[in-house]
Amino acid sequence: MSTPLNIVFMGTPDFAVPCLQALIDSAHTIVGVVCQPDRQRGRGKKLSPPPVKVLATEHELPVLQPDSVRTDEFYKALQALSPDLLVVVAYGKILPEPILELPRLGAINVHGSILPKYRGAAPIQWAVINGEAETGITIMQMDAGMDSGDILLIERTPIGPQETAGELFDRLSNMGGATLANAVDKLAASALIRTPQNHDLATTAPMLNKKMGHLDWSLPANKLQSLIRGLDPWPSAYGFIQGKRFRLFQPEVVLQQTSEQPGTILRADAQGLLVATGRDCLLLHEIQPEGKKRMEVATCLRGNPIEPLSLIG
Template sequence: MSAPLRIVFMGTPDFAVPSLQALFDGPEQVVAVVCQPDRERGRGKRLSPPPVKVLAERHRIPVLQPESVRTAPFGDEMRALAPDLLVVAAYGKILPQVLLDLPRLGAINVHGSLLPKYRGAAPIQWAVINGEAETGITIMQMDAGMDTGDILLTAAVPIGPQETAGELFERLARLGGDTLADAVDRLKAGRLAARPQEHALASQAPMLNKEMGHLDWTLPAHRLHCLIRGLDPWPSAYGFIDGRRFRFFSPEVVPVNASDPPGTIRRADGQGLLVATGADCLRIRELQPEGKKRMDSGTCLRGLRLAPGTRIT
């Protein structure tokens, strides 16, 4: 029986947790975990550890949290760990080539898309925003580029017609852990062949920002439907009704062409807000008024009278 691989895991957010857990559940040895430093979160600005750190400490694994991975002291720490393999999942920083070359089996990455589509920081959200029918997980051999390394293993899943980015995120995180475990087993056995990406087919998935959520109602309903789902839960879609900001969730395309200007509320009742768009209408079934919690439309509209003809800007 061969000796366990010495693995250093690099990851930070919730997406990386199932991948780290998959390594803990397997036969290999996680000798250290590297994640981003603790950050202030919430209104109280309390210092909070990343989810990956919480899991690592539960398993009593050493945790490194460098501000930079390009310093000599961090490089010395990594060399002292003598890893056979570096596993990366949503770590959050570009790694220098000297780190990628350190382990004898190199560095592999758990990425939330079917590469070469959606390279970058937000592949799951952009797949939903762009109305893709399918996405998945890619395990790739890392190089110095942004998600440009050779593909080792993929696993595809359909995107549900009403699925949000948050729901898809959770499914892909679990799939990432399962696919990683399979990839590490095959890599150790020498049964994993790399294949280059078709770079001409590449697309980008840049970071999201809050301004993306301000809805343009001149877009067709199906586009808005994908955008709202892709921005759920963050940064979320929004608009202004009588100067008050509302966030919008749980959209439904209603194939009715309205003569009203885009953004006009045609009906407001327990079924939701029916809003005219550039093509067809959109029903919004969940709302979040500024300063309040997200709620279903019926609950929200009990204390809020919105007459037909009101505009969302």
């Protein structure tokens, strides 16, 4: 077996937790964990640690939480750890070149797409929104660009026809841990080949925003179905029915033509809301009235009757 590596792990949110756990369970040594500072959360604005810090603390790993990664103080703190490798998973900040080049094996990143497609902050959501049949995990050697470094390893997986971005997020998070562990073992044994990305094939995956959720019913039903799934659980799709805002979930394409204008509710019953679109129809199985919990349409209709042939604006 190759010599175990000394690793500094950099990550912050839930997505990074299985990757940290995979390294904890490996033969390699985690000499330090870097995550973003604790943030105020909830109505009480109580300071809460990020998920990666919680796991690191449980395993008594040293944790650094710098306000900035561009200070001499932080660079010297990393240097003192003498890492062989830097592993970065959804850390949340762009790292300067001196830090990327500090370990003898550089820095690698776990990215939730098949690069060079979907570089950026929301690769999982955009793959669903765009109706992709598959996605995956890419282990990449980091450079100064945005997700533009050489590819070390790719693991692919199909996207289910009804799978939401949230469900896919959880699957890829766990897949990321297993793929990372495999890649680090191979890297330690000098058994990985660096493959440059074809930058001409690159696409971007910018951050989502709440305005994206206001549906344009003139779009075809299959496009709307992918968009609703891609925005679930956040920021979620929505429309206005009888002047009230409703979040919309669990869409199903119904191959049915109608002369009614897009956005017309053709049926509202226990099966869901059947809505006319620019092509075919969309059956929504779950809905969330403003200020209430997400629920099946049948449950919602008992307290909020919705008239057929009304419009979702």
